[in-house]
Amino acid sequence: MNVAQNDKEVPGQARDGAGPVIEARNLDLTFQTNDGPVQALKDVNLTINKGDFVSFIGPSGCGKTTFLRVMAALETPTGGTITVNGMSPDEARRKRAYGYVFQAAGLYPWRTIAGNIKLPLEIMGFDKSEQEERVNKVLQLVDLEGFGKKYPWQLSGGMQQRASIARALAFDADILLMDEPFGALDEIVRDHLNEQLLALWARTEKTIGFVTHSIPEAVYLSTKIVVMSPRPGRITDVIESPLPKERPLDIRDTPEFLEIAHRVRDGLRAGHAYD
Amino acid sequence: MRNLLPVLVVLAAIIGIWYAAVAPMNIRVALDQAERAGVAVEPAGSLERRDTSVWRLMAANPGQISAGYALERPRLPTPQQVGQELWKTTGEMALRGRAMSKRSLIYHGWITLQSTLWGFLLGTTLGILGAVAIVYSRVVDMSLMPWAIISQTVPIVALAPMIIVLSSQLGIEGRGVPKAIISAYLCYFPVLVGMVKGLRSPAVSQLDLLKTYNASGLQAFFKLRLPASVPYLFTSLKVGIAAALVGTIVGELPTGAISGLGARILIGDQFGTPLAIWAALLAAAILAGLLVTLLDVLQRVTLKRMGMQA
Numbered sequence: 001m002n003v004a005q006n007d008k009e010v011p012g013q014a015r016d017g018a019g020p021v022i023e024a025r026n027l028d029l030t031f032q033t034n035d036g037p038v039q040a041l042k043d044v045n046l047t048i049n050k051g052d053f054v055s056f057i058g059p060s061g062c063g064k065t066t067f068l069r070v071m072a073a074l075e076t077p078t079g080g081t082i083t084v085n086g087m088s089p090d091e092a093r094r095k096r097a098y099g100y101v102f103q104a105a106g107l108y109p110w111r112t113i114a115g116n117i118k119l120p121l122e123i124m125g126f127d128k129s130e131q132e133e134r135v136n137k138v139l140q141l142v143d144l145e146g147f148g149k150k151y152p153w154q155l156s157g158g159m160q161q162r163a164s165i166a167r168a169l170a171f172d173a174d175i176l177l178m179d180e181p182f183g184a185l186d187e188i189v190r191d192h193l194n195e196q197l198l199a200l201w202a203r204t205e206k207t208i209g210f211v212t213h214s215i216p217e218a219v220y221l222s223t224k225i226v227v228m229s230p231r232p233g234r235i236t237d238v239i240e241s242p243l244p245k246e247r248p249l250d251i252r253d254t255p256e257f258l259e260i261a262h263r264v265r266d267g268l269r270a271g272h273a274y275d
Numbered sequence: 276m277r278n279l280l281p282v283l284v285v286l287a288a289i290i291g292i293w294y295a296a297v298a299p300m301n302i303r304v305a306l307d308q309a310e311r312a313g314v315a316v317e318p319a320g321s322l323e324r325r326d327t328s329v330w331r332l333m334a335a336n337p338g339q340i341s342a343g344y345a346l347e348r349p350r351l352p353t354p355q356q357v358g359q360e361l362w363k364t365t366g367e368m369a370l371r372g373r374a375m376s377k378r379s380l381i382y383h384g385w386i387t388l389q390s391t392l393w394g395f396l397l398g399t400t401l402g403i404l405g406a407v408a409i410v411y412s413r414v415v416d417m418s419l420m421p422w423a424i425i426s427q428t429v430p431i432v433a434l435a436p437m438i439i440v441l442s443s444q445l446g447i448e449g450r451g452v453p454k455a456i457i458s459a460y461l462c463y464f465p466v467l468v469g470m471v472k473g474l475r476s477p478a479v480s481q482l483d484l485l486k487t488y489n490a491s492g493l494q495a496f497f498k499l500r501l502p503a504s505v506p507y508l509f510t511s512l513k514v515g516i517a518a519a520l521v522g523t524i525v526g527e528l529p530t531g532a533i534s535g536l537g538a539r540i541l542i543g544d545q546f547g548t549p550l551a552i553w554a555a556l557l558a559a560a561i562l563a564g565l566l567v568t569l570l571d572v573l574q575r576v577t578l579k580r581m582g583m584q585a
Contacts, residue, residue: 069483072487073486074483074486074487093486093487093489094489096487096488096489098487099487100483100484100487102480102483102484103480104478104480106478106480106481106484108499108502108503109582109583110502110503110505110581110582110583111582112582119488119498120488122498123485123488123489123490123494123498124488124489151582151583171488
């Protein structure tokens with residue numbers, strides 16, 4: 001992360017007292033598979049407030065990705081209610097309320113980085129000059145100025161993922177949903193991107209839902225950590241992080257940090273005790 | 276240049292085997308001719324020789340082996356003879372300004388090329404449209420795909436005369452249209468299969484992403500599926516154009532056509548001029564090579580312009 005972004009102010013006040021952005025009540029989701037029904041989510045209750053950074057952590061099969069996909073209207077729950085910005089997820093999708101980032105950057109190889117970021121803008125019908133303006137703005141946000149004319153294969157994995165985050169930010173959705181965005185990257189790149197993501201979050205005041213299977217990543221990034229466990233997928237613990245908004249990387253060696261990490265680990269272990 | 280070496284080695288091997296094969300293939304004809312010319316051969320009489328293996332004949336008449344390389348109507352001509360015949364019916368005639376004479380392979384190649392290109396155009400269009408229908412409609416997928424596969428198991432040689440007869444019943448004059456149809460029949464299939472694969476190549480997450488943008492089906496097609504299918508398209512086109520050429524030649528063979536490379540092959544067979552057959556075969560191979568190379572260059576240029584790592 002460069003110096004310029006480190007001296008940016010970290011807004012906290014805007015988040016306080018803000019209403020819920022995502023509210024899930026008694027959410028159930030059962031997939032019908034060839035091996036019979038699989039309960040991916042069972043009785044999930046969660047409130048995400050504006051400006052929250054919420055991590056979902058748990059072993060595979062715990063429904064964390066499914067939950068994120070339900071928020072984005074990519075899956076339809078079979079029971080309970082969920083609202084996004086006070087609407088159904090599908091209405092929110094039509095209003096383009098969220099940017100979604102997948103584990104694979106998924107950039108189009110036939111488009112330049114700028115072209116990839118323009119993709120949602122073209123689809124949403126922004127005019128040409130505004131497209132350019134927004135591309136430049138988000139390229140700066142993810143620290144990729146000057147790379148707009150490059151093609152994806154000319155960039156490293158970490159840079160590609162940053163470009164895919166820029167693509168999700170381009171159309172000013174206030175919710176950013178990220179499904180293990182750094183899962184395929186090595187640890188050094190990952191630390192770097194985590195730091196950048198925090199700075200970006202502070203600058204843009206987005207509400208972020210973040211799926212991960214890394215405990216340090218979840219604790220480092222989040223204001224709220226949702227611990228989930230599998231079969232059936234459910235929430236076992238919700239931890240409000242007492243860590244300050246400003247988090248240098250070495251905060252990970254403080255006793256507070258280790259204590260939260262410990263609680264997350266306990267939550268994960270308790271979930272596993274059922275099998 | 277590094278790519279050229281293995282190709283040249285294989286070419287040299289083929290020519291070597293070819294030359295070696297000429298001796299046993301032509302020994303009987305060479306002995307028959309020598310006997311007619313009054314030379315003593317062992318054993319005498321072609322009936323006698325029929326029951327003797329070519330290897331024995333070669334061993335008994337080593338002096339006649341070389342004659343097998345200079346026959347006018349050999350069983351197997353040498354590469355040199357084929358090359359000369361090809362030159363005589365193409366380059367030499369062109370130099371004399373008779374490139375479009377009925378005896379010139381350039382003329383016949385042009386007739387075949389025209390049908391091939393029409394068939395290719397028709398087949399490619401049908402293949403792409405079929406692929407789009409298959410990708411977007413489950414019903415079409417389940418109904419059309421099995422028929423497409425079955426269509427390729429019907430021997431085209433059997434089908435070709437029927438198509439000619441049926442199209443003449445419909446009042447279509449000439450052989451151009453039925454030949455193009457036969458050619459398209461062979462060519463649409465690789466394009467269909469390749470395009471189905473190409474249009475389905477985007478990952479589920481790519482389609483999900485477009486869904487989060489609330490993109491329309493048309494936008495998803497033109498912004499994602501179609502560009503993603505381009506590399507697959509070119510691969511199929513290369514297979515398709517070769518198939519289209521084969522289809523055209525097959526369409527010229529059993530149908531009494533008098534022009535086109537297929538007709539030359541058939542006429543060469545009927546009149547016992549093997550050199551003409553081989554020259555027409557070689558011309559067809561060269562034509563196929565040129566067409567595939569052209570598409571390959573087109574593929575490289577297109578993918579490069581699209582920014583894909585070629």
